[in-house]
Amino acid sequence: MTLCCVCLPANAQQKTPAATRSQQREGAQIFSTLCASCHGLDGHGGERAPDIVANPEVQKISDAQIAKIISQGVPGTGMPSFRSLGPGKVQAVLAHLRALQGQTSSSPLAGSPAGGRSLFFGKGGCSECHMVNGVGGFIASDLSAYARTISPAEIREVITNPNKYLGARGNEVVATTQDGQTFTGIARNEDNFSLQLQTRDGVFHFVEKSSLRDLQHRTESLMPSYYGSRLTSQDLDDLVSYLIEVSRKHAIPQAKNNTESSHRADDDLD
Numbered sequence: 051m052t053l054c055c056v057c058l059p060a061n062a063q064q065k066t067p068a069a070t071r072s073q074q075r076e077g078a079q080i081f082s083t084l085c086a087s088c089h090g091l092d093g094h095g096g097e098r099a100p101d102i103v104a105n106p107e108v109q110k111i112s113d114a115q116i117a118k119i120i121s122q123g124v125p126g127t128g129m130p131s132f133r134s135l136g137p138g139k140v141q142a143v144l145a146h147l148r149a150l151q152g153q154t155s156s157s158p159l160a161g162s163p164a165g166g167r168s169l170f171f172g173k174g175g176c177s178e179c180h181m182v183n184g185v186g187g188f189i190a191s192d193l194s195a196y197a198r199t200i201s202p203a204e205i206r207e208v209i210t211n212p213n214k215y216l217g218a219r220g221n222e223v224v225a226t227t228q229d230g231q232t233f234t235g236i237a238r239n240e241d242n243f244s245l246q247l248q249t250r251d252g253v254f255h256f257v258e259k260s261s262l263r264d265l266q267h268r269t270e271s272l273m274p275s276y277y278g279s280r281l282t283s284q285d286l287d288d289l290v291s292y293l294i295e296v297s298r299k300h301a302i303p304q305a306k307n308n309t310e311s312s313h314r315a316d317d318d319l320d
């Protein structure tokens with residue numbers, strides 16, 4: 051067995067067109083911030099909006115028509131207009147929606163999801179920052195449905211190389227107020243005058259920049275960069291398959307009562 055960190059699949063990854071991958075990420079991000087509150091993180095519907103993933107009627111709508119629905123909304127219904135997104139972002143969300151719709155869940159998993167789960171909540175420390183199915187930390191993204199649209203190779207790459215993969219998105223910001231209070235967290239929204247900072251406890255702080263004595267943007271991701279060296283290849287496979295399994299389960303639409311009637315023999319007491 052040779053251990054060689056230089057020959058990890060970095061080359062293979064570079065063949066994927068960067069534009070498509072960053073567009074996919076952008077689409078997933080927009081979906082989770084703008085659409086998930088009504089349609090659910092996986093698009094399978096919620097209290098306020100229908101399933102737009104498994105519904106064959108929606109799958110049949112053309113790309114152009116969906117883009118129009120996103121930017122113009124559906125007048126007279128609860129579907130708002132997202133005109134301000136602009137064509138590029140509308141395309142990104144559309145691509146994400148198509149990826150959700152096309153998701154298949156048949157390929158076998160390389161690692162052990164159970165092993166991955168104990169790493170996630172145990173020595174991996176992932177749950178200090180990330181949440182899965184309502185359990186875990188608040189500071190980083192909820193990973194319950196993350197693996198639905200991201201390939202196993204990419205998940206592995208994020209875990210082993212967060213600085214490269216996440217860009218500035220996961221970088222920590224340290225804000226010090228005039229009266230000496232310090233807030234450390236992630237900038238969720240920033241313009242020239244203000245900053246919305248989410249601290250590790252998940253709390254959002256709105257800060258006027260004029261009230262700050264100092265503002266520093268760290269160049270490293272808050273997500274630790276040591277997993278590639280601290281975790282074994284098997285650990286990584288386990289984590290990846292755990293995230294995939296979780297996302298598959300997350301994706302199963304709520305069973306409807308009417309499906310019971312066709313299987314009633316199962317419940318018959320005879």
Ligand code: HEC
Nearest residue numbers: 084085088098099100102119120124127128129130132143
């Ligand atoms: C405030 C809640 C809400 C938000 C946020 C929302 N939707 Fe909807 N959406 C709805 C409702 C309600 C409908 C059902 C409209 C109807 O009755 O035809 C719908 C329908 C749709 C449809 C199907 C339209 C059809 O003709 O069947 C698509 C596609 C869609 N939404 C995409 C999105 C996308 C993409 C986003 C995020 C950019 C989004 N929605 C955000 C409430 C919402």
Ligand code: HEC
Nearest residue numbers: 174175176178179189190191208209216219220272273274
């Ligand atoms: C100290 C906090 C921290 C820890 C510990 C941590 N992460 Fe992260 N992770 C982050 C941040 C911050 C991001 C950037 C996304 C965001 O801003 O929410 C991120 C991003 C990710 C992403 C990409 C998600 C996306 O939205 O693009 C994955 C996948 C991920 N982490 C998996 C893991 C796994 C698996 C572990 C454990 C082996 C782990 N993380 C441990 C903070 C952390």
